[in-house]
Amino acid sequence: MDIPAITLLLGSFITLMLLKIPIAFALGISSVATAYYVGVPVAMMAQALVRGINSFSLLSIPFFILAGEIMGQGGISKQLIKFADVLVGRVRGGLAMVNVLDSTFFGGISGSAVADISSLGSIMIPMMREKGYDNDYSVAITVATSAQAVLIPPSHNMIIYSLAAGGVSVGKLFLGGIVPGLTLSVALLIYTYIVAVKRGYPAERPVPFREALIITRDAFLGLVTALIIVVGVVTGLYTATESAAIAAVYAFIVTFLVYKVPIKVFKNVLIDSLQTLAIVIALIASSSAFGWMLAYLKVPALATEVLLSLSSNKYVILLIINLLLLFLGMIMDMAPLILIATPILLPVVTNVGIDPIHFGILMMLNLAIGLMTPPVGSALFVGCAVGDISVEELTKALIPFYVVMIAVLLLVTYVPAITMFLPNLMMGN
Amino acid sequence: QNGSETDQNSDKQGEVAQEPIVLKLAENQPEDYPTTIGDKEMARIVEEKTNGRIKIEVYAGGQLGDEKSVIEAIQMGGLDFARVNAQPLSDFAKTLRVLSLPYLFENEDHLWKVLNGPIGEEILDTLEESDMIGLTYYDSGTRNFYNSKREVKTPEDMKGLKIRVQQSELMVGLVEAVGASATPMPYGEVYSAIQTGVIHGAENNWPSYDSSSHYEVAKYFTMDQHTMTPEVVVASKATWDKLSDEDKAIIKEAARASQDVQRKAWKEYEEKSIAKVKANGNIITEVEDFKPWQDAVAPLYEKFGADYKDLIEEIKAAK
Amino acid sequence: MHKLPPILNRRQNNRRVEDLFKKIDEYFNKFVEYFGMVLLVLMTIIVSWVVFTRYFLGKTPAWGEESALLCMVWFGFLSIALGVRDDTHIAIQVIDKFLTPAQERFLVILKRILIFAFSVFMIVEGFNMSKVATKNYMPGLKLNSSFLYIPVTLGGIAMVYYTITSFIKDKTREETI
Ligand code: NA
Ligand code: NA
Secondary structure, rough: HHHHHHHHHHHHHHHHHOOOOOOOHHHHHHHHHHHHOOOOOOOHHHHHHHHHHHHHHHHHHHHHHHHHHHHHOOOOHHHHHHHHHHOOOOOOOOOHHHHHHHHHHHHHHHHHHHHHHHHHHHHHHHHHHOOOOHHHHHHHHHHHHOOOHHHHOOOOOOOOOHOOOOOOHHHHHHHHHHHHHHHHHHHHHHHHHHHHHHOOOOOOOOOHHHHHHHHHHHHHHHHHHHHHHHHHHOOOOOHHHHHHHHHHHHHHHHHHOOOOOOHHHHHHHHHHHHHHHHHHHHOOOOOOHHHHHHHHHOOOHHHHHHHOOOOOOOHHHHHHHHHHHHHHHHHOHHHHHHHOOOHHHHHHHHHHOHHHHHHHHHHHHHHHHHHOOOOOOOHHHHHHHHOOOOOHHHHHHHHHHHHHHHHHHHHHHHOOOHHHHHHHHHOOO | OHHHHHHHHHHHOOOOOOOOOEEEEEEEOOOHHHHHHHHHHHHHHHHHHHHOOEEEEEEOOOOOHEEEEEEEEHHHOOOEEEEEHHHHHHHHHHHHHHHHOOOOOOOOHHHHHHHHHHHHHHHHHHHHHHOEEEEEOOOOOOOEEOOOOOOOOOOOHHHEEEEOOOOOOOHHHHHHHOOOOEOOOOHHHHHHHHHOOOOOEEOOHHHHHHOHHHHHHHEEEEEEEEOOEEEEEEEHHHHHHOHHHHHHHHHHOOOOOOOOHHHHHHHHHHHHHHHHHOOOOOEEEEEOHHHHHHHHHHHHHHOOOOHHHHHHHHHHHHO | OOOOOOHHHHHHHHHHHHHHHHHHHHHHHHHHHHHHHHHHHHHHHHHHEEEEEHHHHHOOOOOOHHHHHHHHHHHHHHHHHHHHHHHOOOOOOOOOOHOHHHHHHHHHHHHHHHHHHHHHHHHHHHHHHHHHHHHHHOOOOOEOOHHHHHHHHHHHHHHHHHHHHHHHHHHHHHOOO
């Protein structure tokens, strides 16, 4: 174990970050410095930057951000806001509940937390702001609900886990994620209701029926965007990633060809999309270099070794593993962490009688929380970029959500039936 | 640090308590996969034969990057060893493409006779032009078609099926030659894509059909054995040039010896996968007549094998 | 016509240099922005085209995924440079309340120097990687893999440009005040 190198990597990163160096550059510079120190050709860090971006799982992000900008600047979003009023305007905190439910459905389809935030966030956040929700709360709930994308099938990350675990059934994992995902939804719905009552979030007059019909008609073309994504993916017309591009093209057609919004608005749309993407892409690229150094220095293995030497009790081990994954999830991105941590931890947990499916779902939930915690969390970063809010503000607003999610995590950890019930019922033991 | 340690080693050869040379091997398959077992066996032998002077650390699960990044890292000396498939490797060293030509090898005995003979050695030697040292081949089984629609016995039955392939001209050519529609797509998307019907199937070896869970969504498996593209263990030329001739010989021998362990592990893994897939009730079709398949792909030999006619003839003659 | 006093002449020259600088700056910005915008649109068209051909023509181009990703890598590195220009990259501000204005200014300079250094790393090592990758190619596009790494260098160059101009712009702002 190369302790000086690990200290250099983590120490320089944290120092630079505290000195207000943008996080992307703090990650990049500390990785390059450490590579130089341990004698790895630094060109490999340039390679890692490219590998971070040149990844299929990211491909949907630009499309979703683009579609969101088109809908926002072109007016589709405004119609959707009115439509949401028709549906949930009378309910206290109704829009926040829509934010929970949209991820339960769409997040499921997109399969990626970051895609979920960039697609729904770019519509929902402005919508909530307009309706008088606090900005930080609006972004925080959008980020928190993106965990659904990881838990509710299909989920890219479950497929990565299945491969890393040596071929655990993807079908069972998909089924296993459903009840924990719904449990999380219910927990978040309850929480949003409490917040809405406490903060006095709006409950509006019911919309008269005739007006409701007109609003629905006007919002129809916008609502079709959602339909296009869901129907296209479910019927096998295209994959979830491809649906993002189709959604962008559709939003373009509706906005600029049907509604005849002046095409010069499109230039603004593109510039604003690039600016949002700049932030996300810089962080993803440099997290990839940082993650490579962490793997190279065997940090996950070291952390595991230290923590697992503490106890052999099943329940304590589960707790330790949760803490470990939360910690690693805070500094590393999800996919590489699954690849590294699964082979180390799976034998440990199967040894104390935990089903690989149950463990897989635990890992998903854990790492989904890690995705939205500082200092390294792509969901957090995308939330900041899409919601135009600082890391500190967002993190602070997320704290109660962390509490809710950790409560669900503990429930899922210690009540295996929540996970195992459906897969065992549908696919046998 | 491995580079400087290697230097130190040659400088201070007489010293008693030497720091071991630590070399890194990248493996993109999971921890208990046959290739990883092979890597670890190689590491074990090397450590034993050098009395712990050379240690090889195996990084499994693709944690140091995908196969192509790892190959680039090998080329610049950022990693010391890697186990990669001959298919992506052939984007770096074209001669290896020959090994991926469909229906080239009659059976597995033919394959191993070629790989472990002078032809295989000659092909490994071509890697040096790309700053790599080819050490040995590992087993990757045979690749076969599977789909969610119907039983496939002849190329006729492939018509209209959308089959996922790797992004490779040769594989696209193969699928189209046998009459199906080739659909390049990232591996991680395939399960959902078969499930929703975006595509109808894919092609792979038995263990991957199992470990990817594709057998859950595509239940028709046809043992057409179109390719037997092997795995290759490579070393970085930069690392290699720093080693003494004696150490080079030890490593080369260890790699060759680890092949036996890897192939045995592969067979066991394959049998386990076959048993699992059969227990799931999948429909497994043996090909009785390979002739129509071979005839269908004949044009590919013109297109992709033109520069290697002699080599192909040699391989065919080496039965 | 009488000669201008020397002091005015110099001022005019200065203005000419300033105008030239402004023109260059404008073109440079336009180039980076339009390049990024075109690639973003192109990428959307490519993925839609893949869906179209697979569904309606029963044939999928082998280059689809690779070229879409290549577009993303290219506009990715260029947009990172735009983020440097606009100073939009996310940083945390926890120590703000403990900082004097002088320290604050120092940290801005430190940030620019470090970003400059990282840009130099990107220029040099992006170039080195593209040299390594000349021996490799992208099988779908049948294009040399160097094209994946050139944008690292280009992004680095744009970032060097933007860190230097941000110093100059600060300076001129101070002078005008
Ligand atoms: Na949401
Ligand atoms: Na995190």
